[in-house]
Amino acid sequence: MIFNITLSNTAADLSKKSNSLLLKIFSDKQYLKKELDNFLSSKNIILNSSLKKNFLSKEKQEVKFINHSGKPDQVILTKLFADEKFDVDKFRDLMSKLVIGLKDDDINFIQVELPDNELFKKFYPTSEYFYQTFVEGIHLGNYTFDKYKSEKKSPKKLSINFNNSDKNIKTAIKTGEQLLSAVDFAKDLSNEPAITLTPAELLKRTKKELLKLGVQVTALNKAELKKRKMNSLLAVAEGSDNPPYLIILKYKPAKKSSRKIALVGKGVTYDSGGYSIKPTDSMIEMNGDMAGASAVIGTIMAAAKLKLSVELIGVIPAVENMISGRAYKPGDIISTASGKTIEVKNTDAEGRLILADALEYASKLKPDEILDFATLTGACVVALGEFTAGLLTKNDTISSDLKGSGEKTFERIWQLPFWDDFSEGLKSDIADTSNLGPRWGGAITAGKFLEKFVDEKIPWAHIDLAGPALKHKFRSYTEKYNTGFGVRLMIDYLSKK
Known part of the structure; x- marks a missing residue:
């Protein structure tokens, strides 16, 4: 500071x-x-x-x-x-x-x-x-x-x-000070270099800050992930020497809440692209590819500090997407905890793979709604610019409330079409689905992929914050550092629950 x-x-x-x-x-x-x-x-x-x-x-x-x-x-x-x-x-x-x-x-x-x-x-x-x-x-x-x-x-x-x-x-x-201290923590996480912020370090820092606020912090290690057949998450992590975790946060208000909301955040602490390797210029800011996770952690931290009356569950798949002799490859077919199989067409479409198992896990907890956050696609930035998050959902109430909170907090969000027609591009001849659609509508097909792993009875929305979560020149406070986008938005949204 x-x-x-x-x-x-x-x-x-x-x-x-x-x-x-x-x-x-x-x-x-x-x-x-x-x-x-x-x-x-x-x-x-x-x-x-x-x-x-x-x-x-x-x-x-x-x-x-x-x-x-x-x-x-x-x-x-x-x-x-x-x-x-x-x-x-x-x-x-x-x-x-x-x-x-x-x-x-x-x-x-x-x-x-x-x-x-x-x-x-x-x-x-x-x-x-x-x-x-x-x-x-x-x-x-x-x-x-x-x-x-x-x-x-x-x-x-x-x-x-x-x-x-x-x-x-x-x-x-x-x-404002309680809220912004949580935003600052989210910023610290998303700005930390990947050499220090491994999945294990993300877990350690989250525990250090949230346990003292009364938030329960646990994690599934690699052995437990294998036992639960979370092979989609494990496949992405396999190329790295740093083991993966599924980090689970639980915040319960002092008085029993009538609402339980699950927040799922993509936690790729570094993304090389895997064998579908990124160019150097695109790799430099990939320590921020866990901004979805930091948004969830920051939101639950702020909720605990502000004593919000809604029960929250955070689910964070934390991995590195690296290259090695063990790494998954284009053309692989991987299974998921849900039993569905995925044809890997691009290893740089890894965020949706780890979220597949995380969303399935969150669905089993039977929350009243699920919201996921991810720096998922460059296509969303192309469509909406650097300062607007993309919203994919079929639920009009969630959409209306999120957009209202976005206008109020200036962490603005815009809904993209989410017709089932977009699922056609994900068809595979050799698996239940592929992890990549055609070039057009890439942010939407990514959302349609995630939809396959959410219980259809649970209201759900996907927020693609690939633009506003990373530093950009729209405002004086977004120019130099990754922004902590999503925390102020979500606290306003959750305050209405």
């Missing part, structure tokens, strides 16, 4: 301290000039006429300047209006940019003058969530993954105070 941050909403004015910054957000377009003049006068801040003119113009959104007339030392004036250009992530991204931008500045205190939440009521369901987006943005921008840098600075102390005395801000700070 860049800073050791303390958040508050008190009557104290941190802008009067040394090494301080004042951020003022203007959101009333009609009275902008009057509000600006009143603000400058009340703070005894002198803004030169040129900067003032620029700020009041339509073109300029923000001005930053050194305050030579006293405290604070620096001032940032920014405009965000509830107009057609506004989206629910604007304040989150604003705060993220603020924190990132102060990395090399000598600032220890920030006073934030919040806009009136009433101006943004149509965008946020509650004032608490409006404030929570500011908290999330601060912590998202503060994240770094620099543990392997030999020269790194210790985090500086940074105190941030919100000027508003609304009691909902205090709740927003607490909720």
Whole structure:
């Protein structure tokens, strides 16, 4: 992290301290000039006429300047209006940019003058969530993954105070910090190099963090996987010297829940592509091919911290997909725990193979619904871009609720067609199914493959997060590191259960 941050909403004015910054957000377009003049006068801040003119113009959104007339030392004036250009992530991204931008500045205190939440009521369901987006943005921008840098600075102390005395801000700070600590853990897992984060290490770190929250963490080892005939999972793992595990997480709320939901996450801690080998450029970020697993782990961690009232089961097939004399090959036929057989047409379509056994296992636990998460296909990124997850389901309720949570949290998700016609491309002359369909509609045929291993009586959805889970340049907080996508989305979704 860049800073050791303390958040508050008190009557104290941190802008009067040394090494301080004042951020003022203007959101009333009609009275902008009057509000600006009143603000400058009340703070005894002198803004030169040129900067003032620029700020009041339509073109300029923000001005930053050194305050030579006293405290604070620096001032940032920014405009965000509830107009057609506004989206629910604007304040989150604003705060993220603020924190990132102060990395090399000598600032220890920030006073934030919040806009009136009433101006943004149509965008946020509650004032608490409006404030929570500011908290999330601060912590998202503060994240770094620099543990392997030999020269790194210790985090500086940074105190941030919100000027508003609304009691909902205090709740927003607490909720946001608990949630983002789980997002950070998911990020740490998906950014960790594969040389250290093996399947065994993933299990070890998950146990270390979740057991102390009261989450049960167990695992099926290779011998147990063989006993249960999880040969699809084992086939993918066979090329690696690092043994596979099926990691099982169980979170039960204090009061008995009427709902039990299974979350299944693809945990390929490194994907070389196997004998269908990837080019080097495509391999570099494949330590992040377990982002589905980290989303599940982060979600259950956050659920435990926030004491959600829904029972959760996490099922994570953890493997490496490597090349050796033992590795599975194109043309192989492998059996699954369900009894169905699979013709392997491509060893780089390995995620669906390990999920086949994991989904079958989850189905036997008889949950009320199953959601799986996977960086499954490049085809989904081609279809929806880097910042949107793909949703495959036949259940309209799950679809509607997930899309609603995606719009609210800005971890957006889009439903793809899921007609049975797409299953035609998976037919095999020598097995029950093949693991690869035709070139067209690849994200959808991957979902149709998974569907074969889910109990048809259990509502199910597949989330392909191959784009948004990996680093991309859409937002300030997604540029440098794998993103922890899915945790904020799922906590909002599960909070409604």
